[in-house]
Amino acid sequence: MNVCIVGTGYVGLVTAACLAETGNHVFCVDINDGIIQRLKTGDVHIFEPGLEELVQRNLAEERLVFTTSLKDAMASATLIFSCVGTPSMEDGSCDLSAVYRVAGQVGDNMEDHKIVVNKSTVPVGTAARVREIISERLAARGVSLDFDVVSNPEFLKEGDAVSDFMKPDRIIIGTDNPEVAQLMENLYEPYARSRDKLILMSPKSAEMTKYAANCMLAAKISFINEIANICEKVGADVRDVRAGIGSDHRIGYHFIYPGVGYGGSCFPKDVRALIHTAADLGYVPEVLSAVDNVNNRQRQMVARKVQSFFESAGGVSGRVLAVWGLSFKANTDDIRHSPAIDIVNELSRAGMQIRAFDPGAGQNAKQMFAGNDNVSVGDKQYEILDGAHALAVLTDWHQFRTPDFPGIEKRLKQPVIFDARNLYSTDLIVRHNFTCIRTGRPDII
Numbered sequence: 320m321n322v323c324i325v326g327t328g329y330v331g332l333v334t335a336a337c338l339a340e341t342g343n344h345v346f347c348v349d350i351n352d353g354i355i356q357r358l359k360t361g362d363v364h365i366f367e368p369g370l371e372e373l374v375q376r377n378l379a380e381e382r383l384v385f386t387t388s389l390k391d392a393m394a395s396a397t398l399i400f401s402c403v404g405t406p407s408m409e410d411g412s413c414d415l416s417a418v419y420r421v422a423g424q425v426g427d428n429m430e431d432h433k434i435v436v437n438k439s440t441v442p443v444g445t446a447a448r449v450r451e452i453i454s455e456r457l458a459a460r461g462v463s464l465d466f467d468v469v470s471n472p473e474f475l476k477e478g479d480a481v482s483d484f485m486k487p488d489r490i491i492i493g494t495d496n497p498e499v500a501q502l503m504e505n506l507y508e509p510y511a512r513s514r515d516k517l518i519l520m521s522p523k524s525a526e527m528t529k530y531a532a533n534c535m536l537a538a539k540i541s542f543i544n545e546i547a548n549i550c551e552k553v554g555a556d557v558r559d560v561r562a563g564i565g566s567d568h569r570i571g572y573h574f575i576y577p578g579v580g581y582g583g584s585c586f587p588k589d590v591r592a593l594i595h596t597a598a599d600l601g602y603v604p605e606v607l608s609a610v611d612n613v614n615n616r617q618r619q620m621v622a623r624k625v626q627s628f629f630e631s632a633g634g635v636s637g638r639v640l641a642v643w644g645l646s647f648k649a650n651t652d653d654i655r656h657s658p659a660i661d662i663v664n665e666l667s668r669a670g671m672q673i674r675a676f677d678p679g680a681g682q683n684a685k686q687m688f689a690g691n692d693n694v695s696v697g698d699k700q701y702e703i704l705d706g707a708h709a710l711a712v713l714t715d716w717h718q719f720r721t722p723d724f725p726g727i728e729k730r731l732k733q734p735v736i737f738d739a740r741n742l743y744s745t746d747l748i749v750r751h752n753f754t755c756i757r758t759g760r761p762d763i764i
């Protein structure tokens with residue numbers, strides 16, 4: 320099939336590369352000329368395991384084309400996937416300007432029947448609005464053309480995006496047109512393996528499904544963080560509590576790791592967008608508001624723990640904190656709404672000198688902190704520890720899990736770790752004589 324992908328970010332580029340990999344011809348368009356010029360040479364601007372190889376192979380085999388012209392990209396395509404960003408507005412609502420701009424441009428350039436597929440996360444009713452915009456633009460040109468709009472939200476996770484696309488848990492297809500549903504099923508057949516993975520529904524239900532899924536996952540994280548905070552008060556160990564509750568199949572072990580709260584470009588904005596949608600319609604979403612509030616509080620807890628640890632020794636001002644991990648989770652270079660970034664900002668505002676390292680997000684973080692004299696981002700995991708008063712581990716990258724404890728001790732002024740993600744066993748910490756401040760677990764002093 321000939322497919323057009325609009326927006327070559329995490330979702331668009333992964334979708335494009337994976338669709339090309341199974342034999343489709345994919346035409347990718349982005350308004351960012353710099354990104355397109357790099358992609359044309361096989362230079363992938365985001366870090367996602369396995370993505371660069373896929374892009375380079377399909378580029379070489381001419382199944383992947385990059386351009387800044389939507390008109391060219393959509394000319395021969397049957398399907399146009401809209402994968403542009405939908406960030407949060409100040410009031411928590413979803414900014415749909417990019418989605419609507421794409422819809423307008425599609426209407427301006429449509430010459431034959433097209434199926435427009437919304438892959439971005441968008442509030443209920445957006446597919447209908449996209450349909451109206453395209454119709455208006457066609458009418459303005461005096462053109463009468465049939466077209467379809469499908470809601471096909473994406474569920475890939477950054478860090479595992481290629482494998483999630485190739486082996487999805489489910490594929491949601493929101494359309495009322497059986498012929499379009501069949502065509503979408505044909506496109507996704509190679510990835511679905513079992514037909515049960517393809518779930519057909521109305522566009523509205525598909526749009527709502529994406530928000531419900533992200534809000535449920537966010538709720539699990541806020542729930543376990545709340546339990547962890549109470550564990551600290553009562554002297555319980557959340558690691559044991561997690562093992563105890565996860566064994567119940569109705570609860571399960573997934574996604575109940577306490578830490579610094581959820582971040583990234585999806586959960587925070589999607590929870591807020593659904594709160595906003597509900598409130599707009601006169602419904603007070605108590606659970607969702609609590610999920611958001613607990614999450615905002617969680618990222619402040621780590622900074623507070625650092626501050627209270629140094630309080631008796633004269634406070635954090637002028638002290639040096641080494642930080643491992645700035646991305647919002649492991650295996651990604653994405654620092655958008657990362658809790659670690661907020662923690663670093665808060666401590667640097669309190670006068671602390673931060674020296675950070677991240678295996679994937681270092682470059683993005685260097686740009687973000689340029690001009691902040693209190694924060695530096697280093698390229699060597701151990702060098703940034705030299706002379707620091709403590710180490711805070713804020714992201715669960717694999718390479719932080721079994722570190723060289725004697726090496727850390729030699730470089731730090733004192734053997735203190737803020738293990739915000741609970742990466743280290745009590746045994747390891749005690750054996751190496753470290754002081755360790757943890758999340759939902761008794762501190763080791």
Ligand code: NAD
Binds near residue numbers: 325327420439440
């Ligand atoms: P992104 O910011 O990484 O990429 C968006 C791209 O769209 C950018 O490269 C931008 O230049 C481009 N763009 C914007 N307007 C354009 C236009 N008019 N024409 C062409 N290109 C344009 O965004 P993302 O993380 O890929 O997310 C895209 C959507 O998918 C969002 O709605 C997001 O909520 C959703 N989503 C994201 C993830 C994720 O893990 N990142 C997962 C599932 C769903």
